[in-house]
Amino acid sequence: MSTxxxxxxxxxxxxxxxxxxxxxxITGYTVIEAVDGKESxxxxxxxxxxxxxxxxxxxxxxxxxxxKLIKQSAGDDYIPIIFVTALTEESSLSNALxxxxxxxxxxPFDAEVLKSKIHAHLxxxxxxKQLQANNVELSNVNQQLIxxxxxxEHFFKSALEQSYLDERxxxxxxxxxxxxxxxxxxxxxxxQGGLYIVMGDFTGHGLTAAMGTxxxxxxxxxxxxxxxxxxxxxxxxxxxxxxxxPTSMFFAATLxxxxxxxxxxxxxxxxxxxxxxxxxxxxxxxxxxxxxxxLGILDDGDFDDKTEIFSVEQNDKFYFYSDGVTEAIxxxxxxxxxxRLCDALVSTSSNRIEKVLNDISEFKSSSVQNDDITLVExxxxxxxxxxxxxxxxxxxxxxxxxxxxxxxSTSDMRDxxxxxxLSETLGSLPVLQRHKGILAALLSEIYFNALDYSILExxxxxxxxxxxxxxxxxxxxxxxxxLVDASITFDLSYEPVNQQLLIKIQDSGKGYQGxxxxxxxxxxxxxxxxxxxxxxxxxxxxxxxxxxSLIYRL
Amino acid sequence: xxxxxxxxxxxxxxxxxxxxxxxxxxNEFRQAYSTNVDAPVKVIIDMRDTTSINSSAxxxxxxxxxxxxKDDREIEIINCNDVVKKIFNITHFxxxxxxx
Numbered sequence: 001m002s003t004x005x006x007x008x009x010x011x012x013x014x015x016x017x018x019x020x021x022x023x024x025x026i027t028g029y030t031v032i033e034a035v036d037g038k039e040s041x042x043x044x045x046x047x048x049x050x051x052x053x054x055x056x057x058x059x060x061x062x063x064x065x066x067x068k069l070i071k072q073s074a075g076d077d078y079i080p081i082i083f084v085t086a087l088t089e090e091s092s093l094s095n096a097l098x099x100x101x102x103x104x105x106x107x108p109f110d111a112e113v114l115k116s117k118i119h120a121h122l123x124x125x126x127x128x129k130q131l132q133a134n135n136v137e138l139s140n141v142n143q144q145l146i147x148x149x150x151x152x153e154h155f156f157k158s159a160l161e162q163s164y165l166d167e168r169x170x171x172x173x174x175x176x177x178x179x180x181x182x183x184x185x186x187x188x189x190x191x192q193g194g195l196y197i198v199m200g201d202f203t204g205h206g207l208t209a210a211m212g213t214x215x216x217x218x219x220x221x222x223x224x225x226x227x228x229x230x231x232x233x234x235x236x237x238x239x240x241x242x243x244x245x246p247t248s249m250f251f252a253a254t255l256x257x258x259x260x261x262x263x264x265x266x267x268x269x270x271x272x273x274x275x276x277x278x279x280x281x282x283x284x285x286x287x288x289x290x291x292x293x294x295l296g297i298l299d300d301g302d303f304d305d306k307t308e309i310f311s312v313e314q315n316d317k318f319y320f321y322s323d324g325v326t327e328a329i330x331x332x333x334x335x336x337x338x339x340r341l342c343d344a345l346v347s348t349s350s351n352r353i354e355k356v357l358n359d360i361s362e363f364k365s366s367s368v369q370n371d372d373i374t375l376v377e378x379x380x381x382x383x384x385x386x387x388x389x390x391x392x393x394x395x396x397x398x399x400x401x402x403x404x405x406x407x408x409s410t411s412d413m414r415d416x417x418x419x420x421x422l423s424e425t426l427g428s429l430p431v432l433q434r435h436k437g438i439l440a441a442l443l444s445e446i447y448f449n450a451l452d453y454s455i456l457e458x459x460x461x462x463x464x465x466x467x468x469x470x471x472x473x474x475x476x477x478x479x480x481x482x483l484v485d486a487s488i489t490f491d492l493s494y495e496p497v498n499q500q501l502l503i504k505i506q507d508s509g510k511g512y513q514g515x516x517x518x519x520x521x522x523x524x525x526x527x528x529x530x531x532x533x534x535x536x537x538x539x540x541x542x543x544x545x546x547x548x549s550l551i552y553r554l
Numbered sequence: 555x556x557x558x559x560x561x562x563x564x565x566x567x568x569x570x571x572x573x574x575x576x577x578x579x580x581n582e583f584r585q586a587y588s589t590n591v592d593a594p595v596k597v598i599i600d601m602r603d604t605t606s607i608n609s610s611a612x613x614x615x616x617x618x619x620x621x622x623x624k625d626d627r628e629i630e631i632i633n634c635n636d637v638v639k640k641i642f643n644i645t646h647f648x649x650x651x652x653x654x
Contacts, residue, residue: 192602192633192654227602227633229570259632260654264566264598309561309568420574437637440574440606448608466617473577527609527645534644
């Protein structure tokens, strides 16, 4: 244990000696001295004592003044000052304590009393030191917390900036982000023009809740850019959050898509308050109810991605909100509730968000409470044309020519979809990546022409109405199952110089060179060749229609 | 894979087609528009997950149109990718159907 340093301040040497002798009998104390108030200040600064015994009446500077100055200079450090005095009048004593002194002993003093007082004050000083250390630590933690909140805010804002926030479609209010309350709202349009919204509420506040926004934003924006269905987005969010989040954390959410025509709204909703649906005339048309548990709770097998579909009209509006809206409390402890919310919504056709916020703040009047409110309005309109995406094509030109040949036996034709496999394989080549979909369509046309008409000889079978159409595919199945010893061969050559793909398809059938005529637009067949010749050049039949060759430009 | 869903007011039937749309989906597709079809005034074909189509699918769409036109139902084809759109254009299906 370190020794405690005690400063004795007295102008009379005898008094200092008496105190020194008394204190030296107690182990653990060292005694230093000052002869008046003025000197006590400089000794205090140099020696940094743990406790001061202070006389009051001294020349140069008295004990009261010295105490004031020492306390000032000590700041938050607790330096106990005990007056040793002959004064007995109460007013003088209170003066002494008012100047900043912590205690007093009257002369002649009792050694035991002085000892216990010193001991008590040193204990307080120790506690104070501990408190100071804790405060420093706390303040560091607090700084850290502020930095983390800044981070959350930064992240959330940049995610929100990615959002599509055209006021014709989306209006919203979110409480300030000083402490992240777990509410999330993003909106984005898909390449097909559909408008997607995710609005939800993570359990908990602050950093814990904010952690979840990262995967939600990433998954949401990524999947919307691909134009994926709401049910798929819900499933993926649930899958990832279930994997990432601790059991006690989950994400109540509403996911909606308004299609580009603005007439179909698809919603998945789990654990959120109902959303209201109003038309132009301020009629409440309905509500989207929660059908599911929040995201991140169920495993994939138990998760239900079922969505609800709403047939909507132009200028219909939907209102999504966090429970902070209905749970706003007035001074009587009453909640704002969904009835007041509906009343506010149907009372006006413009600025409904503002109206709701005003009503809530009026309702709350003087009651002080947190302001965790998120309110989103979605207006149904036909979507404006999106800026065409300028396709960024990497220069994937492959300079070496190649050939590829694929021979299909009867069982390949029967059991598999060889075209799908072939187009998957071709599509994985960098040079053909961009053409994958069109090549799939093209290969499927030439393959089915060869198989259906040349090998299975179905070209004479009528399919002009639904019954014939079904009959056709029945017959096709029968013939395909009986088929023996047939073959179809694809030959593909890539010519880098001309940037073209030469495609040949040879079959073992009777040959086919196209239907004689397409009698009307309503014919259920005969479009295959139309598609083929529009997509390719140099379409040529030979070998009595058993060999078809064509050129596809890249 | 084909999925059919009715809107909550039973006015709209949304049929989603996943993968390559061709005759392998014939029965599934017919079932999607011929059942559930008492009430809806509109049928929407959602092709967001349709990777490609061929001429057999065009025939299937025409069948559907004939079937539904009897009762004057509206048909809309939405969310087509570029490949599907291109084939609709080549075959002038964009004139016969309302295609987004």
